[in-house]
Amino acid sequence: MHRPWSNLRARVFPDHWSLLFGQIAFYSFIVIVVSGVILTVYYEPSVDPVGYDGPYAPLRGVEMSRALDSTMAISFEVRGGLLTRQVHHWATLIMVAAITLHLLRLFFTAGFRRPRRMNWLVVFGILTVTLAAALTGTSLPDDMASGTSLAVLDGVLQATPVVGSAISALLFGGQFPSDVLSWFYPLHIVVLPAVLVVLFVAAAVLALRHRPAQFTGPGRTEDNVVGRPATVAAVKSVGLFCFVGGVAILMAATATINPVWLYGPADPANASAGVGPAWYLAFLDGSLRLAPGWEFVVGGKTISLAVLLPVTICTLFLALVAIYPFIEERLTGDRNDHHLLQRPRNNPTRTGIGVAGVTFYGVLWAAAGADTMAVLFHLSVNSLLRLFQVLVILGPPAALVITRRICLGLQQHDAQIAVHGVETGIVVRQPDGGYVEQHRPVDAYRRWQLVGASTEKKTAGQP
Numbered sequence: 001m002h003r004p005w006s007n008l009r010a011r012v013f014p015d016h017w018s019l020l021f022g023q024i025a026f027y028s029f030i031v032i033v034v035s036g037v038i039l040t041v042y043y044e045p046s047v048d049p050v051g052y053d054g055p056y057a058p059l060r061g062v063e064m065s066r067a068l069d070s071t072m073a074i075s076f077e078v079r080g081g082l083l084t085r086q087v088h089h090w091a092t093l094i095m096v097a098a099i100t101l102h103l104l105r106l107f108f109t110a111g112f113r114r115p116r117r118m119n120w121l122v123v124f125g126i127l128t129v130t131l132a133a134a135l136t137g138t139s140l141p142d143d144m145a146s147g148t149s150l151a152v153l154d155g156v157l158q159a160t161p162v163v164g165s166a167i168s169a170l171l172f173g174g175q176f177p178s179d180v181l182s183w184f185y186p187l188h189i190v191v192l193p194a195v196l197v198v199l200f201v202a203a204a205v206l207a208l209r210h211r212p213a214q215f216t217g218p219g220r221t222e223d224n225v226v227g228r229p230a231t232v233a234a235v236k237s238v239g240l241f242c243f244v245g246g247v248a249i250l251m252a253a254t255a256t257i258n259p260v261w262l263y264g265p266a267d268p269a270n271a272s273a274g275v276g277p278a279w280y281l282a283f284l285d286g287s288l289r290l291a292p293g294w295e296f297v298v299g300g301k302t303i304s305l306a307v308l309l310p311v312t313i314c315t316l317f318l319a320l321v322a323i324y325p326f327i328e329e330r331l332t333g334d335r336n337d338h339h340l341l342q343r344p345r346n347n348p349t350r351t352g353i354g355v356a357g358v359t360f361y362g363v364l365w366a367a368a369g370a371d372t373m374a375v376l377f378h379l380s381v382n383s384l385l386r387l388f389q390v391l392v393i394l395g396p397p398a399a400l401v402i403t404r405r406i407c408l409g410l411q412q413h414d415a416q417i418a419v420h421g422v423e424t425g426i427v428v429r430q431p432d433g434g435y436v437e438q439h440r441p442v443d444a445y446r447r448w449q450l451v452g453a454s455t456e457k458k459t460a461g462q463p
């Protein structure tokens, strides 16, 4: 039986900074688990009301849940408590950013082609489960910001036809906000982290089943791996772990994040102004803001598109991202195994699709901050939302066309450099009186990149 880890010490690992995002995500997960375990010692997942009588004077005497009271105690009374909370939160942001960048790297370099299609699905799974863990985590302190995001979640669920009210009843016990923490707490500290452990193990096993993918370069082919021996790669990886942990602690020690004492206790009758969702969930909020308020009546029931449309579009968008490798394979008919990564410019259509997707996401993301932008730049929030509505429709196709043209231009530029060399800026006069610029031939490594890229173009399928 083939064991993926049996020849681990004999393996060679390619060395490129963009291949590190997956490791950064895993190491920030370890930091999150360690800091999370410490937090569980002091945090109380209870919505029972208490009067605050801790050291933070502005909230003294204010009624709040035990959850917020314990979070306040972690922040102001437990030694190192605030640091631990902030390490937990900053490491979450690092993890979401790293896993998103890893997914983008896989997309733009075609690292998702056979035999790594399952790996793409696993990484996508890690991203969605991490988002769920972050959402349940930010709800735990039961402060005004988390209460507002839960109220939005409940509103979205209630407005989703057929299944929405059942899911809302399940989560919130029929009456918002109820005791949602009794659900979210075990989900947050046991279920979702356990799913993440399974997904990380699956990612590691899948990665070890094949030789690592590598960028084109001198001597690199589909049949070999040029890189560092496993022992060197392991030592570097331990260094990376220390670096990730160090950065999370440094950020936690120097930059405040989620100052719940400024927001106060959650109150379903109020919503906090100026507090937006976490950046990684902002695109969902933006989609709600951009949806037109259309509604129609079916069989005596009012269906509002203001929520249904963004929920459907965002679900469709995420589903398309998840199954993209399978769509591309179907369209190109390319069922070969690939171990050499592609340069984004060498597949203009895929790169264009990727930039279109990023543009779509980016416009939704920016729309979530429309009210803050309106206040900051003295603009009408309605005009801003109208602008974003136009951009979300016209932006992605425009991005696709422009990106394709840029990629084709870069390909031509590559071909010129491979044939004529690099421009030196030195202009010489020829015997016949004409002027020409001297070109310097490119070095072997660069030519290999350029020539290797053009051979890769012939072998790889293009959608």
Ligand code: HEM
Pocket: 029, 032, 033, 035, 036, 037, 039, 040, 043, 071, 074, 085, 088, 089, 092, 130, 133, 134, 136, 137, 138, 139, 140, 141, 188, 189, 190, 193, 196, 257, 258
């Ligand atoms: C990938 C997994 C996880 C993510 C993304 C995550 C994220 C978060 C976030 C963003 C918060 C809010 C922090 C704040 O108050 O500013 C939080 C709170 C919390 N998390 Fe996690 N967490 C994860 C795993 C864990 C684990 C494994 C544990 C414990 C075993 C844990 C225990 C807690 C506790 C007790 C709180 C409430 C304390 C507080 O907010 O101060 N978390 N989590």
